[in-house]
Amino acid sequence: MAEPDHRDRGCPVGRDEERWGWPDMRFSGFRLVAEALRGHSGWKPLWRDPAPQPAYDVVIVGGGHGMATAYYLAKTFGQARIAVLDKGWVGGGNIGRNTTIIRSNYLLPGNEPFYELSMTLWEGLEQELNFNAMVSQRGVLNLCHTDGQRDSFRRRGNAMRLAGADAKLLEADEVRAMAPFLNFDNARFPIKGGLLQGRGGTARHDAVAWGYARGADVAGVDIIQNCEVTGFDIDNGRVTGVQTTRGPIRANTVGVAVAGNSGRVMGLAGMRLPIESHVLQAFVTEGLKPAIPGVITYGAGHFYISQSDKGGLVFGGDIDGYNSYAQRGNLPTVEDVVEGGMALMPMIGRARLLRSWGGVMDMSMDGSPIIDATPVEGLYLNAGWCYGGFKATPASGYCFAHLLATGRPHEVAAAYRLDRFARGHVIDERGAGAQPNLH
């Protein structure tokens, strides 16, 4: 039976598609020049805005990792009849709220190969999506301030290299050459060196959301915004669909990837998760001339910073530390973060803060994510990304798509099981135990 062409519903799609093998919105230098000449009148929306159909094969809840999942499901795993439902708009969740750092500098075998897969997907992402996600491998430098910390960085660097990632241990003078403005001789926390991942860096978060959305749309996925899932239809232990604010939608397979709302959404299916929702804040200064070469993280407090291509210093620190669904944090954490910044690079005191905001994240009991089936047949979960899931977007989407399409976990995500807590197989990078606000 022929699949219905969802793309004919909702808003029109350009007919350039046949010509390009892509719809209207393929980008190129030629296209840019042509549009400049005709007053930019030819640009179209990047994706359609279809009404939800009564039934799909696969419904994915959440348009962050969920959008990447839908893209790979359609593009790589050849599935059809897919919808992504989001209660808000594409890019309105944490995928558009983070500090844009991408890296694969994890220690544990359950994590590192996964994040390294993500890094390789980042490296090809713009070609894959024909979308400028501004992936910039400007390097991620973690500073160390004690001999013990240097030893642990050496161990981590070796673990990274064993998994095929790049890592370089720097002496203090090498760090000084890269970032002379740092407070090297701080009496309490002198900078002793650092661990550099040269392939790490930043990517423009909104563009990642939009690029995957455009790619998924082109591959036939229905992107349904302003559509909140309010319940699951479960029949004899098997999911048969979802209830939404835009009506019921039937589905054989439902994948949930709702970041900070996992507890709330899976509660609708009667599940309690090893997760607490917490708020993390981020900050941007006014635009400045280029000052900070890559991503720099402070090893004696929790502070990380980079400079956007627009010139703003983008930085963050610890989570606020208490359960929150508020998408905004409180002032004590603001003070704590900027104090970390002042301790690391006193010159930051001259910059003026332009904006700050918060995002709600799943903080899991071991600080690591979950990509797994659930006790409800046909219902799958992608959750627990804590404050580090932006870098995971490509691999998380890819591995979740793999799980949804094949029923089996992808080999690099095989440790991200929901029952690992009960089995004692936690993946605890921090060694903090079952205390989500410490991860």
Add this chain to the structure above:
Amino acid sequence: MLIPHPLLGPRDAQEFTYLGDARLLERPDPAAENAEARFCDYVYLRDNPAGVHRELWFHEHGDRSWLVVTRDTVTHEILGAELAADVKGAGA
């Protein structure tokens, strides 16, 4: 956030450290038959509600009392605070 300490009046949340859901007061009986499964739930699983949440805060930079604070996780509004010792003593 200001926490209304039952003994000391309003105190800035900065003086406290946060532990989590006040159900952590209800430690399972290690001698019970299904103790292992219940401990697994107790240690790892949370209700994590969006809305009213009863949670444990420790007045570390204060009188070192454990409090059970009732707070709305959507608005951060604090609705009340009790001494955890009283809550536990009342068998709640």
Add this chain to the structure above:
Amino acid sequence: MTDLTPITALGTAEAPSVAFGPLTVAEDARLGLASLALRRGADVPEPMGLKLPGPGDCVAGAGVGAFWTGPGQWMLEAPGRAEEDFAAEVARNAPGCSVTEQTDGWAAFDIVSDAGAAPVDALLERLVNLPPASLLPGKATRTVLEHLGVFVIRRAGDRLTVLGMRSAAGSLWHALTVAAKRREDAG
């Protein structure tokens, strides 16, 4: 025997004292301290005739004082007796209680005003994030000051003592004197 020279928490031979307008900030190197905690279900003792205060309060008796530190817990103070075994005396006078010597754990700084309560109130606004009611004369409380855990004891309108951990005495002294200076500069 080795000839040991006592030094203050700030590392000097004599406790420093500096005036900032009407306020004088001085280290009190001679304050004896002992903590007292009730065992479960025990009655509240009256060591050395002191009626131990309730939450958030302090009292001064004859040569000794006390302030509340937590439920069933107090700190007892003995001005001028840092060199004695004050804890032993408290233990003798509070049978059945847990008593611990505290003198060496803390650095004490007195702030005295010669212009009444107003300069002390103004300084406290700069030092700690607490409602004024918890800092009235006769109040004592533990709180945070420049990231340091401290006890703030308002002995009288024109007198204040701040106790901080001895290992951070220099940081606390810096915080107190900078705040006093800024208050003076602000008029």
